[in-house]
């Protein structure tokens with residue numbers, strides 16, 4: 205890739221500004237300053253101001269989303285993206301969330317600048333299991349366990365039933381629900397359908413990635429290897 209394209213791809217500056225960065229010797233390959241913005245370089249060999257290019261092979265991050273921010277680039281109020289390093293937001297292709305969590309839901313959220321990964325992970329054919337810990341306003345009826353497992357629950361306004369889902373009742377007003385699909389407000393709508401509206405909701409697992417193993421506080425993130433989702 206050209207050095208100017210690289211600087212813009214990874215969010216350092218625009219392609220037009222890149223000439224000045226190169227001229228000042230800020231871009232080096234194995235210690236040697238790149239001579240021209242058009243010079244061809246490999247992202248994993250380049251250093252900018254002496255630092256390696258972050259996420260040179262694509263950005264794949266697990267983020268602990270706090271309650272109160274929105275998974276959108278343009279809505280009002282605090283956005284998930286306001287909590288991320290500014291340079292990520294200047295990357296092109298853009299960094300996006302892999303699917304969404306509601307504003308009032310916390311927990312594990314993947315972020316990537318790899319459109320194919322995002323697509324593959326959210327494809328309805330993929331069925332990556334996602335685990336949610338929840339509390340409810342009213343006790344969860346035991347019949348909800350078999351209803352959710354049966355694959356017959358049709359949510360209001362929908363034509364096809366939810367895929368079988370595993371519900372564990374972990375307390376009088378608490379549960380753990382594993383879904384294999386991602387419909388709009390699905391957990392909240394499923395629990396509301398059995399008379400136990402959700403009070404708090406936290407996604408704790410996506411496939412092999414567990415929030416507890418990552419030990420991330422709300423607002424913290426860590427890199428993940430996208431290959432772990434291929435198994």
Ligand code: URA
Pocket residue numbers: 304305306307309388389390391392393405
């Ligand atoms: N289901 C919901 O209802 N909300 C979420 O944020 C995720 C799943």
